Amino acid sequence: MAVMGPVGIFDSGVGGLSVAREIRRELPSEHLLYVADTAYCPYGDRPVEEVRERALVVARHLQAAGAKVVIVACNTATGAALEDLRETLTIPVIGLEPAVKTAVARTRNRRVGVMATAGTLRSERFARLVRAYGDGALVMAQPCPGLVDLIEQGHFDGDVLIARVEELTQPLREARVDTVVLGCTHYPFVVEALQRVLGPSVEIVESGPAIARRLGHVLRERGLGAAPGPGSFRVWTTGEPGAVQPVVNRLWGEAVDLDRVAIESPRRDG
Numbered sequence: 001m002a003v004m005g006p007v008g009i010f011d012s013g014v015g016g017l018s019v020a021r022e023i024r025r026e027l028p029s030e031h032l033l034y035v036a037d038t039a040y041c042p043y044g045d046r047p048v049e050e051v052r053e054r055a056l057v058v059a060r061h062l063q064a065a066g067a068k069v070v071i072v073a074c075n076t077a078t079g080a081a082l083e084d085l086r087e088t089l090t091i092p093v094i095g096l097e098p099a100v101k102t103a104v105a106r107t108r109n110r111r112v113g114v115m116a117t118a119g120t121l122r123s124e125r126f127a128r129l130v131r132a133y134g135d136g137a138l139v140m141a142q143p144c145p146g147l148v149d150l151i152e153q154g155h156f157d158g159d160v161l162i163a164r165v166e167e168l169t170q171p172l173r174e175a176r177v178d179t180v181v182l183g184c185t186h187y188p189f190v191v192e193a194l195q196r197v198l199g200p201s202v203e204i205v206e207s208g209p210a211i212a213r214r215l216g217h218v219l220r221e222r223g224l225g226a227a228p229g230p231g232s233f234r235v236w237t238t239g240e241p242g243a244v245q246p247v248v249n250r251l252w253g254e255a256v257d258l259d260r261v262a263i264e265s266p267r268r269d270g
Contacts, residue, residue, distance in 0.1 A: 004226070006033040006234075007215065008067030010058045013041035013152045014244070015186030016073025017251050019096065019208045023071070024233070026212035027219070029226045031233075033067060035261070036248070038239025042148040043076040044117020044184070051119060053265055055081035056088060061263045063089050068224050071215065072096055075116055075183050075207075079123030092218050097125060098183035099205045101133035106203055107179040110137040113172035115194075116183030118143040126183075140175050144168050144184070151186045154247050157193055165190070165197045172198070179203045189251060236261040 007030050009020050020034055035058050037043075043051045055077040059070050069092045072078045072085065078095035085093045098120065103112045120126055121141045130139050147164060155161040172180060180202055182188055188206050195204060219225045235258040237244045248256050 004031070005066045005068035006031040006232075007069050007071065008033050008035070008059070008062030008065070009071040009073050010035040010037060010062060010077075011074040011185055012037050012043040012077070013148065013186070014247050014251055015148065015151065015184060015189070016071075017248065018185050018188040018206070019071060019073040019211050020233070021252070022208035022212040023215060024231070026209075027216055028231055029228055030219075030231045031226060032231060033062065033065060034233070034235045035062060035263070036235060036237040036239065036244060037263070038152075038237045038244055040238065041152060042117065043074060044119040044148060045145070046119065048080045048119065048123070051077055051080040052084060056084060057265055058263055059085050059089055059093070061261070063091055067091065069094065069215065069218060071211065073185050073211075075185070076119035076123070079120055079125040082125070092222065094211060094214055094218065096185065096207055096211055097129060098181045099207050099210065100129045100139060100181060103179045103181045103205045104133055104135050104137050104139070106205065107137060109176065109178045111140070111175060111177040111179075112137055113140045113142055113175070113177040113180040114183050115142050115144050115168070115172075115180060115187060117148065118145065120183050138175070138177075140172060140177060142168065142172055144187075147190075148184065148186045151189055152247065154250065156189055156250075161190060161193055162197065165193050169194070169197050177202065179205060181205045182207070233257070234259075238263055
């Protein structure tokens with residue numbers, strides 16, 4: 001039985017489009033509804049309670065809009081809220097986490113770098129990942145302040161981006177890591193710059209393809225797949241559409257249907 005509801009995807013900004021891109025490749029018939037919570041971007045710089053609150057309110061909004069599955073296309077939001085989301089929503093929730101297991105399996109010199117937001121790297125979920133899959137390898141956490149902001153502003157190449165990437169990756173290069181995990185969905189959009197600075201011998205590992213495969217499994221298992229045919233793609237943003245639209249169009253490779261949406265956090269008294 002074909003299910004018409006969209007796959008709901010959300011992130012603090014445009015980064016989760018890297019996951020949506022992989023889902024479109026893997027499951028071209030699925031309708032995708034993407035929320036860029038741009039008014040609160042980046043999540044990685046915010047207190048964990050605020051990130052949890054935003055994740056819950058945005059995910060509930062997607063469920064109310066008819067989403068049949070929610071993809072938390074953000075490592076920081078997954079670390080802060082995945083268990084709460086699964087308890088709160090009545091539809092399947094798929095989270096994202098840095099591909100530490102894959103990187104440790106692929107490293108040749110047992111030295112792995114993880115580039116992510118400070119919020120992701122300080123989460124208990126990340127600590128559990130390293131404990132479970134580190135297997136005695138050096139797993140070097142590298143926070144990347146400011147990198148999400150540059151990507152949101154449309155810096156996908158150029159001197160400004162390269163200078164920041166060189167600064168952020170210096171500890172990883174000094175530690176001679178041979179495998180680097182991109183622990184933020186924004187970072188695949190600057191993978192060419194990262195590869196150029198890290199060098200051709202360093203393997204870069206992303207999470208998007210694995211999430212797309214996981215979604216396909218969940219849809220088949222639960223009988224939630226869409227009818228054959230081209231799937232649609234819509235984007236909602238809590239920010240200014242005029243600022244977000246050009247970046248989304250550039251990343252997606254074509255003009256995208258984008259609208260502003262109000263998703264308010266609960267008011268706190270006192």
